[in-house]
Amino acid sequence: MDKQDKKIRRKKQRTAALCSKEGISLTSHPTQTVVVCNAGLTTGASRESIVERFLPHASPRRVRMVPGRQFCFVEFDDEESACRAVEALDGRGCEPVLYLAFTESVPDALCCPPVATALPPGATLVTNIMDETEEQNILSQLTFGDDGSMKHRQVQHFGYEFDYATNNVDATRPLPGGLPAWCEPLVERLQARHLLAERPDQLTINRYLPGQGIPPHVDTHSAFTDQLVSVSLGADTTMEFSRPPPGGATAAVRLPRRSALVMDGEARYLWSHGIVPRKSDVTAGVGGDLTLTPRGTRVSLTLRRLRRAACHCRHPQQCDSRQPAADAEQTAALSRTLESTHVAQVYENIADHFSCTRHKPWPRVEQFVRTLPTGSLLLDVGCGNGKYLGLNRHLFEVGVDQSARLCAIGRARGHQTVTAGCLPLPVRSGAVDACICIAVIHHLATRERRTAALRELGRVLRPAGRALVYVWALEQRLGARSAGYLKRGRQRAGADGRPEDAAALPLPVHTNRTEFQQQDVLVPWKLRGGAELLPSGVHHRYYHVYRQGELEEDARSAGGLVVRESYYDQGNWCAVLENAS
C-alpha cells in the first residue's frame, strides 16, 4: 500500500467516524444515495459546485445540503449511477478531495429543506410573452455603453430615473421621451391578457453578464404600485425568493427567456427577490436529473408604475410608508406603559412608605420658596406628600400630584392639593406667580413630553413668573464629591441585585446607589414590612436621568422660557426658568 492509499484509508476511517457521530448509517453495498464528506461546505461550496463535480460521471437526482457541516448527500436515479460516481470521485481528483460512502437513508433533520421551485403567492410567470423576432428586435435597439453602467450589471432607465442611493424615484422629474416605442406592443399585450391592471410609466433595463446578479431586495413600497413585471430576454436565469420570518421560506424559480414574471401581493410586498451572482444554475433536466446550466447574457425589462401616494399594503413591517408611523406607535405605547405602570401605579402603591421617607426639604428649594414675595401664588407641581408646602406662611399655595393617596396625605397635613397630572396642568394660563417642580419631569418617558411639561409650567406662570425645576442627574459623581445617593463602599456598577423578573421589564433595572449605566432606567423601590408588601416587594419606578445641559436644552426648545439660573444640587440638575412673554 503506497502513501496515497494510506492517506485515503485514514480519511475514509475519519469519514466513517464522523458519519456514525452524526447518526448516518453507512453501508458497504451500493445504494442510490452517497454521503459526500470533506465537501468544503462550511467554507462556501455551493450546490452548483457539488453538481459540477458529479456531472461528468453521473447526473445527480438531488443534492441535499447540510447547514454548517462539511458534508452533504447526493441522490441518484439508480445504484449504478451512484457506483460510477463513487468509483470516479472517492478520494480522487482536485481540491477539495471528496470522500464518498453509500448510505441507506438521509436523516431529514440534518438537511436543508429541498429547494422549492414554486412561485411565491402573488407571483405569476407567463412564458412566451413574445416571439424570437420581437426579442431580437428589442435587444438590437438597446445600447449598453460605459454610461450608466453599474458595478455588477448595466442599467438604463426610461420614464423616470431610479435612484439606487434612495431606492426610490423622483416623481417630479420625468425623463424626456417616456417609455420607448418598442415597449408599446409588450405593454398592450400584458394589459390585454389582464396581467397588468395599470399602465406602467417606468422602465428599468438591466443587463446581466454570466456571473453577475442582483442582491435580494423588496422594491420600495412607496415608490411603485401593486404590480411589478420582469421580462427576461436573451437568456434564462434563476431568481431566488425569500419570505422573512415568521413563516420564512425560500424558492428558486427558473425564469425562461421571453417570459414575464408579474409580482403582486405577497410576492411584491413581502418576499424579497434577487439573483445570485454565478456563472451557472442547477436546473432539473430531462427526467428530473440535476444539470448545471451555464448562464448567458440576460437582459431584463422591469416595468413599474409610480405610486405617488402612501402605500397601504398588508405588510407594515416591510413598508416604508408605515415604518415611521409604526415606530411612533411603538414609542407611544412604551411611554404609556412606563408612565402608567412604572410611575403612576407605583407611587399609588408605595405612597405611605414613600411619604415616610420624605421629610427634609432640600435647602435650595426651601430657599426659593422662602424668598418669594408675600402674597405670591405658588404652584407645587408633583407635590407628593406636600413637604415643600407650608414653608413660607406668607404665600398662597396649591399642590398638584397625580397620586390620590399622596394628595390625601398632603391634605391631611393641612395643604391644598389637587389630584392631577402635569400634562396638562389644571390651572388657568398666567395664573401663578411661581412654580416648583421637584423630581417630576424625569418621570415622563419621551423628550416631547418632558419638553411639553416645561411648556406647561411656562403657560401657567404670569409674565416674569419663575419656576424651579429639579430632575435627577445621570452624573451622580460631579467634581470631587459624590452625590449623597452614592454611598461609600457601595459604588459598584453593574447589574447585580437584578430582580428575577427583569426580563419581563421594558427597561434595564438600575442598581440602587450605583452610577447610572443609561439615561432611561427602572429604579427599584423596596417596600419594607407590613401588609402592604406586594408579592415581590419591589416596585420599579421609571426615570429618565438627565445629562448635563439637557434640562436647559429642553427648556429652550419648549419655547417662551428663559433659563435664569442652572446648577447641580444633591445629584440633580436644576434650573430656574422664567416666563419670557
Ligand SMILES: [Zn+2]
Ligand atoms: Zn407597503
